[in-house]
Amino acid sequence: MTGDLELTLAVLAAAGTASLVTRRLFGFSFATWRFHLRGENIRGAHDIGWLRELTVAMLMRHEVPLLDIQTPLADARRRYPPGATAYLVATENGRYAGMIPPGALAETAEGEPLASLRPLLRLTETRLLPTATIREALDLFERSEADALAVTLPDGQVVGVLSEAHAVKRYSDEMGRRLSEVTGERLD
Helix, strand or coil: CCCCHHHHHHHHHHHHHHHHHHHHHHCCCHHHHHHHHCCCCCCCHHHCCHHHHCEHHHHCECCCCEEECCCCHHHHHHHCCCCCCCCEEEEECCEEEEEECHHHHHHCCCCCCCCCCHHHCECCCCCECCCCEHHHHHHHHHHHCCCEEEEECCCCCEEEEEEHHHHHHHHHHHHHHHHHHHHCCCCC
16 A cells, blocks of 8 residues: 555554554464453364354254153153153243253152152253353353253243253354365365
8 A cells, every 4th residue: 555565564564563562461363352352262263253153043853752740650650761861841821930950750759659750850950042152151160060951942841852961062163164174174
């Protein structure tokens, strides 16, 4: 723009030096730092964008093993014997009530009277929304220490379920795919 090659070279050298000093002092670039200030947890350019594109709605399973909390324990045991499912989503009046560990159905003493399955509920306030990003989902799995979480609409209607193992696998697959795009390697 200036038509002066010496000035252009000096500005280019200054910009390069500033970038290297910033990266050396802070560990990442100025742009990455700005993303961190906005709440994005990225390590570099390869993380930008696709973390928002990969949502819970894309990852969740739509077939949900539902169980009304008023279901008698004997019926619940018949419907979901040990090993039938890895997770159970409990509902009350068609809305999310919590998760029931399948093993808890079998562990409850045979003669123990349960008016409802409410004592077996876990994660009653913990659920995912379909619009949540994979990063938000993984953070919630870590905080709640759950193997699977129900996916609900804001009104509490259950629309799916997401397991931590599936989320981590999809995250890893996507990371590998994005890395191969950057490096030019082919994944077979």
